[in-house]
Amino acid sequence: MTSLTSVELNYLVFRYLQESGFTHSAFAFGYEASINKCTIDGSLVPPGALITCVQKGLQYIEMEANLSNAESDVDEDFSFLQPLDLITKNVSELRRTVKERRKNELKKSKDKELNKEHDGVRGLAKDREKQARKREREKDAEKIEEKSREKEPGKRNDKEADTNHDDQKSIRHEESVVSGVPEPMEISTTPASQISEFLSSDVTILEGHTSEVCNCAWSPSGSLLASGSGDSTARIWRVGEETNQLSTLNGSSNEIVLVHVKSKTNEKSKDVTAIDWNVDGTLLATGAYDGAARIWGIDGELKSTLTKHKGPIFSLKWSKKGDYILTGSCDKSAIVWDVKTEALKQQWDFHSGPTLDVDWRTNVSFATSSTDNMIYVCKIGETSPIKTFSGHQGEVNCVKWDPAGILLASCSDDVSAKIWSMKQDKCVHDLTEHEKEIYTIRWSPTGPGTNNPNLPLILASASFDSTVKLWDAELGRSLFTLNGHSDPVYSVAFSPNGEYLASGSLDKCVHIWSVKEGKIIKRYSGKAGIFEVCWNKEGDKIAACFANNVVCVLDFRR
Template sequence: MASITSVELNYLIFRYLQESGFTHSAFAFGYEACINKCQIDGSLVPPGALVTFVQKGLQYLEMEANLSNADSDVDEDYLFLQPLDLITKDVYELRRTIKERRKNELKKTKEKELDKQREEAHGLVKDREKQVRKREREKETERTEEKPREKEHSYHNDKEVDTNHEDQKNVRNEENGVSGEPMEISTTSTSQIVELTSCDVTILEGHTSEVCACAWSPSGSLLASGSGDSTARIWRIGDGTNQSSSQNGPAGEIVLLHVKAKTNEKSKDVTAIDWNIDGTLLATGSYDGQARIWSTDGELKSTLTRHKGPIFSLKWNKKCDYIVTGSCDKTAVVWDVKTEGFKQQFEFHSGPILDVDWRNNVSFATSSTDHMIYVCKIGETSPIKTFSDHQGEVNCLKWDPTGTLLASCSDDVTAKIWSLKQDKCVHDFKEHDKEIYTIRWSPTGPGTNNPNLPLLLASASFDSTVKLWDVEQGRLLCSLTGHREPVYSVAFSPNGEYLASGSLDKSVLIWSLKESKIIKRYTGNGGIFEVCWNKEGDKIAACFANNVVCVLDFRR
């Protein structure tokens, strides 16, 4: 009698099962696993194993039917199983295996998406840095080629030298429907400027990287700062003699860590900070995509997690029940502060969101690198208004004190004023020569504590100027030309009579708007990213690229 090998016998059994109708892939996988095992040790497939793999195949058919009823993608479920799983696990274990492996795969996918978002954000930041360096090189070239002006030149002589330039501006004003000549404020005469030194300011030291944001608490004497060193800090500013914080500085400095202590996590820059209206809570946005809420004593009250990319902007509404955040992941999220969870996510933009600002307690505006502005409302799934006239990245937007007009500024070298009552912009300001980085409304006019003063808009640009606009008439009032490098920040005093500006030329300038001149100047050792006034209007804070925050006493 002829003999057959174990492999041949196994194959005969396999063919018999196929011809008997056991053609489903579950049976094939199970029997394949049995054959592979037996081929290793040269044995026959045990009868018990044959029964087992048939039972497992039937169980898998049952599981597949259940999965199909649950609207699952059965073909994808096969990908999470190995042949050996079918002969070693029952149907319940198979389901658990699929669930766990799908969860792990989803986690890997999310991690890849987050890494991609971080790379995009990093690229965006690097592009900004390249733009700044490019501006610095251009300004350095201009200074090298330009003949130095004689110090004895008067303001009027400078005006005569710049006649052609003014004529060109007047032509542009006429084209824009603007009447009258804007005033160009020159800084040639420095006899009346008070030059502040490091002895005249409080220097807050402690950050180990550039300080990109600062904000005074609406109550008390607390100042918050955010840095690239993965911390925010709360400083208690006294009313005594100003000294360096390394000597007799403010007591009670509180460090808000945005990474776990004693870890080697990558830097999570604090990119945005904002106090609630009564100054009891501080919200921070970070490069890690998380928003955090802190008490004034440094306690972390809640961590808000939903974004898949860095947060670039963050704001409380006036009622202090919601926070809105804008992220590099192209979405804005409204957070419910009481429940510590997200209220709604808005996914309208096709590029990273650069700024957000509340109109009232339930609606807000967003701007993006995609050149678009959307006005959103909680509960609505579509924008309630869309503005699309900008031709470049929209860097900043702000609602006026009454929530009637929206101002925006862009890399397209324009600032625009919008109204919900019309689709096109109300005013289109084109007097700047380079990108406009930020804008601020004055605390004057209707809806403010200074209703008898006119409402103004200030814009700061990479062309080294700050410009003031009469919004009611839609014209340029004056151009402030004291800086030598891009201006990153401007802030009005609470009474609307003064303006502070900070620039990459390392100087803070304080302007008297009534007299149209610079009255104080402080020059530090790094570029300035933000300036802000306290509520009393007697102190100005400025955050610097050389890791410090400086507080200027306006009364000195």
């Protein structure tokens, strides 16, 4: 039997009765005090109930003793209990309660960590590039298993196309798929002896950012290159004809700094998360962690600040005519902004999770993707989605319309990429040969409606499994598995003529691949992970942005 002194009994009564809502007319407890004066919610507590409560207190002591001899942390266990639990439950019930609440707390903790990632931005932005930086920091401890073994050739998907070939009459009514794709094949890693390195004379390093550079984009009209960083600035660089020389902007400097936040104390929460040039290259739009979209002139003048989002902007795109800007945010919404009036045109709130990516189909319709696994196609003036695509079992990281606006490609954490058609609810092709999450996708600038109409339409997908895959868009099967990187691949970009593909990885390397042969033809090794690569309009320069605060421009003239 456990013996209690009067002082110990007073402590038990005080701790497990009064803290549970009981009151006493004299506040001090003791055997001398009348138990008939104990009340809860204004009602007297019968003496028998008080005795039962004291028994519960004894069970508490027994449970504490038992748990003290176990491996579990007593203080941690009791943090899951309320005083009322101790009064109303026996020891077995208390143990079950602790177990259930610990399980719920663990789930909340995981959800909280997931939300932190979603609140981040590439490099810090888009939920996606936050992961890139996290993986860069943890890279030494998390080496990709595939690095030390040969990659097995990918399995061919012999599934035939589900849709008929149609003549392309109108983007809004007619759809087609492209023919003339070469026979599918797979390759292994290109031997290192066959890879040509970029010479130092062919590389320009742009320095100025004070934090990781998350995104970059060439102007469609000239030699201007824009970059966005975690240092709360975007920068416009003018790259001259000679790659190792930078020409001046405004006659004074080779860069213009676009400051998004002036207060140094808030810089870390105001990263530049997305950038995009308008169709004629006269305006640059940026999205930021503070939820604002901004429009800048090429001279660095801030033209407009668009503020309606209630969370970080993860994606931003100019419309095809340049009269609208489309933004997707962590606040789960997408907004179309009227550039001329500098006002919100329309807002859509269909997603139940952060909107990760957006992409225009026409000048008035677009697709959105989210952490809720859903894809919606929306149209200005319509209050409901004009099409809903469901089928992914994980976050949809990226959505891209093909150059003709006929097919929509998507990729997800569920290790699949999919191709969709507005004519049907189910995906046209389910591309499932990657082994890990697919971070991004890009269409080749080929096929109907492009400057390369006689070349087949190809989809490229980049994955955490360290590979890039090229897919036959018509038949939905793999043409090549591009094995060359040793860490997650975060960016791919086709050259303007569709003949080459650039890829950037956390392994610090930029690879240039021959699309026709599926082989690496040139490589640049940097000093940090790479978040994005992009080609200029002439196809003779590739820009890459790095986690060590620099942008590199590679001269590619063959």
